Amino acid sequence: MTITVVGLGLIGGSMALSLKENNFVKTLIGVDNNPEHSEKALQLGLIDSLASLKDAVAQSDIIIVATPVDTLTFILPEILDLITENQVVIEVGSTKKPVIDAVKNHVNRQNFVATHPMAGTEFSGPEAAIRHLFDGKMCVLCDIQDSKAELVEIIKKMYSDGLK
Known part of the structure; x- marks a missing residue:
């Protein structure tokens, strides 16, 4: 399986x-609009390679969007425009209503799953990545009736096998 992570913090x-x-x-595959974050994530071994958003999506089974909440409403429709019927896009932001509203009428809405993992710290950037951050943590899946x-x-x- 190939997974793209958009937002390498x-x-x-x-x-x-x-x-x-x-x-x-x-x-x-990693995608980040900050070149320093991209290179640091590659150096730290968080990802195997870097690619443009379009190229990364084309190669992926799952696309995880882990960008700041204020960017989700415009990046998610862009990603949904690029996917095929067998790909799935998730986001991991803390705010759901604006995100759900941004994709609710998209032709590929059924390939989107809004998620909210109950984990985090006050730190940011690739250096803040923590092994086992999600161990024993819950994740809420939202509006799955539309997926x-x-x-x-x-x-x-x-979430159960890969992020345990």
């Missing part, structure tokens, strides 16, 4: 570490 970086450590992912059931199951498995 605390949450995205910690997810990448756990997914790799738990052998849930074969290839992990394909088989894709929701993949994300549940990712």
Whole structure:
């Protein structure tokens, strides 16, 4: 399985570490608009490679969007424009209503799962990534009635097996 993480800070970086450590992912691609974060994430081994958003999405089974909440409302529709019917996009932000509203009428809405992992710290950036940040933590899946059931199951498995 190939996963792209968009946003290589605390949450995205910690997810990448756990997914790799738990052998849930074969290839992990990183995307970040901050070149220093991108290079640091590669140096730290959080990701296997870097790519543009378009190229990363084209290669991925799962796209995890771990950007600041204020960017989610415009980046999610852009990513949903790029996906095929078998790909799934998730976001891990703390605020849901604006995010759900931004994608509710998108033609690929059924390939999107809003998630809220109950984990974090006050730190940011790739250096803040923590192994096992998600161990024993809950994750809330939101508005899954509007998502394909088989894709929701993949994300549940990712959280239970890949982020344990």
